Amino acid sequence: MDHFHYKNSELSCEDVAVSDIVASVGTPVYIYSTATIVRHYRVFADAFKGLDALVCFAVKANSNQAVLATLAREGAGADVVSEGELLRALKAGIPADKIVFSGVGKTPREMALGLKAGIKQFNIESEAELEALNTVAGEMGLVAPVSVRVNPDVDAKTHAKISTGKSENKFGIPWNRAHSIYARIKALPHVNGKGIDVHIGSQLTELEPFKLAFTKVVELVKELRAKGHDITHIDLGGGLGIPYELGKEAPPSPDAYGKMAREVLAGIDCSLIFEPGRLIVGNAGILVSEMVYEKTSGNKGFYIIDAAMNDLIRPAMYDAYHDIIPVSLAETQDKVSVDFVGPICESSDVFAKDRLTAPLKAGDLIAIKSAGAYGAVMSGTYNTRPLIAEVMVNGSDYAVVRKRQSLEELLSLDSVPDWLTD
Ligand SMILES: Cc1ncc(COP(=O)(O)O)c(C=O)c1O
Ligand SMILES: N[C@@H](CCCC[NH3+])C(=O)O
Secondary structure, rough: OOEEEEEEOOOEEEEHHHHHHHHHOOOOOOEHHHHHHHHHHHHHHHOOOOOEEEEEEEEHHHOOHHHHHHHHOOEEEEEEHHHHHHHHHHOOOOOHHEEEEOOOOOOOOHHHHHHHHHOOHHHHHHHHHHHHHHHHHHHOOOEEEEEEEEEOOOOOOOOOEEEEOOOOOOOOOOOHHHHHHHHHHHHHEEEEEEEEEEEEEEEEEEOOOHHHHHHHHHHHHHHHHHOOOOOOOEEOOOEEEOOOOOOOOOOOOOHHHHHHHHHHOOOOOOOOEEEEOHHHHHHHEEEEEOOOOOOOOEOOEEEEEEOOOOOOOOOHHHHHOOOEOOOOOOOOOOOEEEEEEEEOOOOOEEEEEEEEOOOOOOEEEEOOOOOOOOOOHHOOOOOOOOOOOEEEEEOEEEEEEEOOOOOHHHOOOOOOOOOHHO
């Protein structure tokens, strides 16, 4: 069931008309559906029912405090990559022993924070990081739980900018050094390495690359065990793709992904961790914007909207496709072909090129779909545009879960040194 649907020709999120939210909050605005987030989480978790599996939501996909609190209530863990994300996850009520810490550049300060909180594990991505963690844990008189993120050199067959599992990517330990790093872990007094971690990329639309990577990890578990390492758990990362374009073939379902994983991992007797991000929140959010002007240039038509690449950077950064739909359905069935563009002074500030759409006029509202993941979290203030509001709907209720940043606040962040004001 889609929680974004038309009711009397007006787009609604659950039981709330999008135009009602806009009337009180303005545009541009992100709108999230609680019911969709919960449903996606449950579908993913159910794919691993009966197994010892922990679903750690990848906070980077959407770190809004209300989104995290919603998932905390469902029993989700968290995959964090910074001090800020760790603090957000804890604040949302996600227990420390369900939090894994990923990322290639964890600082000693972040390590200490994770150790103090008592997180489940650090996913180590280099020998240097391992040594640093051993030192930090030693200073605190602790032993840090670690998993080594291995790089299986598998092509995820996704956009090059979101592929992480090839040897030329910065992520993970090269496959041929996996054995030596586990030997080093054994020799160090303040780290305990019982896990293996792998994450090959994001927005994967086929199961085969996962299968290749998971199969390699299973082999590695066997080899390490044969050498006397007590490997008890595997973190299989995130990356399962979502449908972005209506009418196009959807990526494999969580159920199919779960079946594949069960087959590959059969008999390995490890507890499992997953780190889905986009799958949980991607299609649980829309970005609503108002059309400000129409213009033409040669044969081309442009719909200029009040959202821009600083609010949602995916189309500019990855040429990502997002469906764009009108908030009020027009009576006419005729379509026009236009570029949806933002007001920023960059040629890449384009949400859609040559897109067929119902004709719109200035003042009309549109919704950019599938904007719940890597949307608000990747926004910035380019062109001195304040960060926009985020709203969460729950049935017939809604709440502003992040206030629109005021221009005063944005401007107050800079200061001018004395020598310029004398
Ligand atoms: C280590 C790690 N885990 C999990 C994720 C979440 O990925 P996705 O949102 O594609 O599920 C990412 C992002 O690619 C990641 O880098
Ligand atoms: N930001 C990317 C996903 C990157 C995932 C993080 N490793 C996107 O919007 O598709």
